Amino acid sequence: MSINAEDIRLRGHRCCAGCAGAIAERLIFNTVGKKAILFGSGVCVGMSSGMANLPKLTLHFSGNGGAGAAGIAAGLEVTGRGDIPVIAMGGDGAVSDISIGQVSACAQRNDNILFFCMDNEAYMNTGVQYSTLTPFGSVTTTTPRGSVEWKKDLPLLVAFHHVPYVATVSPAYPQDLVRKVKKALSIRGYRYIHVLAPCPTGWGYDPAKSIKVAKAAVTTGLFPLYEIEQGKLKFTVEVKEQTPVKNYLELQKRFRLVKDKEVNFIANHIRERLNQLEELSKITI
Numbered sequence: 001m002s003i004n005a006e007d008i009r010l011r012g013h014r015c016c017a018g019c020a021g022a023i024a025e026r027l028i029f030n031t032v033g034k035k036a037i038l039f040g041s042g043v044c045v046g047m048s049s050g051m052a053n054l055p056k057l058t059l060h061f062s063g064n065g066g067a068g069a070a071g072i073a074a075g076l077e078v079t080g081r082g083d084i085p086v087i088a089m090g091g092d093g094a095v096s097d098i099s100i101g102q103v104s105a106c107a108q109r110n111d112n113i114l115f116f117c118m119d120n121e122a123y124m125n126t127g128v129q130y131s132t133l134t135p136f137g138s139v140t141t142t143t144p145r146g147s148v149e150w151k152k153d154l155p156l157l158v159a160f161h162h163v164p165y166v167a168t169v170s171p172a173y174p175q176d177l178v179r180k181v182k183k184a185l186s187i188r189g190y191r192y193i194h195v196l197a198p199c200p201t202g203w204g205y206d207p208a209k210s211i212k213v214a215k216a217a218v219t220t221g222l223f224p225l226y227e228i229e230q231g232k233l234k235f236t237v238e239v240k241e242q243t244p245v246k247n248y249l250e251l252q253k254r255f256r257l258v259k260d261k262e263v264n265f266i267a268n269h270i271r272e273r274l275n276q277l278e279e280l281s282k283i284t285i
Contacts, residue, residue, distance in 0.1 A: 027181075039057050039066075040094075041058045065098070115191065117192070121151070136150050167236075171214050183227075203252045221271075
């Protein structure tokens, strides 16, 4: 795997042991390099704002939809420094819920920023509350009997703003992640990368199994890896043997209330969604 030779991370982070978001952010920052400006925070306790040796500004939750990053990018452009990448980050609650209007506005204007949604599928740093990226069946403190809603398809929502680049990535597939970050850095305009960030604390699994869980999310079809460049969708990781969704659910305590009939319900939903993505890959979005 080829990333920048210089490790720009600062020592340590304030997240839980086994945090897959920390792994993903290491790959992201070392690929981006030092010539960049960071706005926003990543998973949980603003880890990204203290993890990379970059110029940075962090406003928690409500400021993490990209408006601040768009202002920085505009300022760089008018001062002749538009070659400096502006990186924006936010967790799933900040991006999909609190600041979704900012996300949409930045995408609609095609602001020249590279935006990462660090998705651990709930408000993990405030007590594991439901977000609109919480999957069906997942127990949170505000869905104690399990969520009855499907996870919002945020990457496709952004793609239908007709931005130049959208991608999904997982820390279980580092080569795929690094390649997509490099490609996004080579493109001007609004670029959106959705990062799966498994959380051992909120999801309820052994911290040593973060990569196993992240990989299973992909191989079940729950989190397919693809990119949409100039409206053309392409799958980037081929799953040769699909993992039964029950195997994935049983790895995590948050799905402990899911019954067999609901497992079948989820499996059918996965098939339908993958079929929809297959159909989208045949057209220009």
